[in-house]
Amino acid sequence: MSVAPKASTPAWPTPPKGGWTADDLDQLPNLPPHTELIDGRLVFVSPQTIFHERAIDFLKWQLQSVAPDDFEIFRELTIDLDQQNRPEPDVVVVRADAAEDLTQTRFPVSAVLLAIEVMSEESASRDRETKPMKYARAKIPHYWRVENERGRAVIHAFELEPTTGTYTSVGIFRDRMKVEAPFPIDLDLTRIKTRRDTAE
Template identity: 45%
Template structure:
């Protein structure tokens, strides 16, 4: 079924379930997500399969607030910060990172639902219990293969963030760990950043 067809698809005859409950044999495509009625918010597409997000803990929300606020403060004029926007990595790959930094030219208006990987400089994932496997393994692999230069993974350790910073090795199209940060995130790439991570305690 094509992306356009999903917008016309009726509810399934099986207990009134949406038609996307029954995936096509070849899996869904990235464009399908914009045309599926009743799709839950923040649904991701990984390897052609829909991934639904569980309710998030307070740590997740507070960490995103702190990072978004501080990244907007340090972000150069030619870049933009976006929260919880999906990124098209391939035909059947459309994850939704917690935060992205992308080229300003890629922002065309307020009706956008996704960005292209080629426009994204940094992706950030705040790990939740239900997403540990995806955030630590599969999604970084997909981001690296798509050529996204920087990746941060943030873990909750005793209600304090630990930030794992990775940079793409273009020779292997995989990420190399360049640092682990606890109380302060001070970096010179992808631009000058200096964030007091302990501020999460005051939020």
């Protein structure tokens, strides 16, 4: 006589009533890397592309090279927006004094100057709608969305409009991005290599 197989244990933790909180993200075991918390739900990201990796590297190091001494640039660390939202921008500019110790995994939203998301197919709606809305409500002054547009990097840059509490576009940048805020930045976007003949 065959024995019926036992029911398998769920692969991921079952959320509590009301959803997970920002503090839970550091306590839950065996989460995949770069898990985010959006509206009390865990968001698992898909495997990243070469473009995604190159864009993050380029922006981190270019911004670090021109940022004033009182700011630091980090990649893939989370922001505490509120108890139910702890997203992980691909690149974030924060006040240097917010980097308190080497073991921290997140920053208070009050320390964030700029959040950057490098968009992928699976993150398109979050990066175009959900995250900018939440970043604006949390009063992050600047938001950039980076897209791979037919083989070249394009940056959509936004600035918080204080009277409405929403983002307004400050430009769509192809090939070169030159802005004065959040600090003077002049980027050669053609150096984000997207094709095999320019490295991919």
